[in-house]
Amino acid sequence: MGLDVTPLKQTNLGEQVARELRVLIVDGRLVSGVHLIEADLSRDFGVSRGPIRDALRKLEAEGLVETRQRGTFVVGLTEQDVAEMFSLRQTLESFALRLCADRDDLDWGAFEDPLARMRAAADVSDAATFALADLQFHALFYELSGHRRLNALWRDNEPTFSTLLTLTTARDVDLHPSAESHAEILEYVRAGDLERALRELEVHLEGASRRLREARREASVEAP
Structure with missing residues (x-):
């Protein structure tokens, strides 16, 4: 091969x-x-x-x-498969954000470490480290949602989500806007402004979907 x-x-x-x-x-x-x-x-x-x-x-x-x-x-992934993966993640994560926003006992401090690591990685343009911290940040919403089956769905799909994230992060010339987008999502959820948090999440995932489509188009041109 x-x-x-x-x-x-x-x-x-x-x-x-x-x-x-x-x-x-x-x-x-x-x-x-x-x-x-x-x-x-x-x-x-x-x-x-x-x-x-x-x-x-x-x-x-x-x-x-x-x-x-x-x-x-x-089997591969068609464009429809990719669209379904992103729409699935948006649906799952929107639910996770709602559940976290409803909790009175949630430890919001748990998000500070991955957020700090994203900002540090952005300062040195380290996309690989950024992607790992990014994944941990999003995983926390599922883990802290208090919904065991929702978290299990995330874990089932996490390997593919992680790959999507790694590929899209690698295409960001400047990682700082992405880091601050995460900070805004967290700030909105903590403040109880769920609608703004969900809008920011939607924009966040739409950008990732676009970058992945670009990567796949380039790969198809380069493939023998």
Whole structure:
């Protein structure tokens, strides 16, 4: 297959393989119908077939690949799939914000650490660190919502959401506006101004969706 990836040498190899393949599928470099051959992937990643199988099982559970009689093939993400992922996240997160706003005992201080790390990452243009803090910030709304099943839905979709976030963050020339958008969402929710918080969240996700579509268009042009 000859994928342009870095051989893996650390623990949790199956998760690392899944993460690498997930990015290639989400950004469109691995398109629907591509046959993922274990032997080729094992060579490309520099690992045994065990972690490859673990990764493919994980991606199949996420709906990104499927196993047929002749092997495992990329299902991929269509433009409709991408639109559905963002609309799903907006629906889930809007509900999470409402639940958090209704809680009298919520520890708002928990948001300060990821927000501070986003601002610090923005100062040095570190998109990867920013994306990790960004994900933690949003995850807190689900964790602190008090809704166990809502949080479980987030966790089920978190690997794909995380990949979407990493890809869109990498396209931001200046990360400071995104950091302040998060600060505004938090400020509005804490102040009880839920409608402004939901509007800011909508703008936030619309921008991310647009950047991902741009990344996928560029990847489709570059793909052989």
